[in-house]
Amino acid sequence: MNDHNDLAESVDHGKTGRPPMQPRAKITREAILEVSATLFGRTGYAGTSINDILAISETTKGAMYFHFSKKESIVREMLHRWENVVSETVGKAAATGQPADRQVVMIYRELARRTETEAITRAGLILSVDQSLSGAHTAYEAWTEALTPIVVDAIRCGALDCAESMSRLADTLCAGFVGAVQVAASFDENHSITRRVDDLLLMWRGTDPASVRMIEGASL
DSSP: OOGGGTTTTTTOOOTTTTOOOSHHHHHHHHHHHHHHHHHHHHHTTTTTOOHHHHHHHHHOOHHHHHHHHHSSHEEEEEEEHHHHHHHHHHHHHHHTTOHHHHHHHHHHHHHHHHHOOOOOHHHHHHHTTTTTTTTHHHHHHHHHHHHHHHHHHHHHHTOOGGGGHHHHHHHHHHHHOOOOOOHHHTOOOOGGHHHHHHHHHHHHHHHSSHHHHHHHHHHH
16 A cells, blocks of 8 residues: 555544444444454454455445545554553553552553453554554554653652663563564464463562462452
8 A cells, every 4th residue: 555654644534534423334434443453363454455344344335435545544543542542541540549560550451451352452552563554653652651651650669670671661561562462363362362461460570479469459
């Protein structure tokens, strides 16, 4: 495709420029996104065509182009959804008033739950590190930037002993999360995402009983 460099622009609602307002249109839009997310997970972004999406979603070309003027528009919406999920989750964790290290655990467990159960959210995360999509990485960077202040606060409060790497830890945790999700998706084991992320958190926080209880009890 020729328009990868415009992925960071606002959400594209298709040739009309109008967001769908009727319930039937909203259902069609979500069906296109769900099918696209499934196909991207199976064959990758580059290996999925508009015709593939049309065939499985049983959507007409007219309906497709009403909602999404091109395949990149679908990606843009998925990245937007992922960014919203991250923002919402970080906000909910902050509202609990819990210590920073526990907030980090809450955030990752909630993101794990949502990527495990929501195909569009999962696709948005995976697409945010797709090298073939120029501009998609901004969604990944927004995620690490949202986590960094919380991780730094946990370090400064003494909950984490890694002051020398405080600028890298949030990115490393995000990278580990992406890896867990990608491996689960590649083996068609999306049901294992939460378990894999819990294991990642245990490696980060330690396996002593107190840490295990904190991880198992942290939820939003």
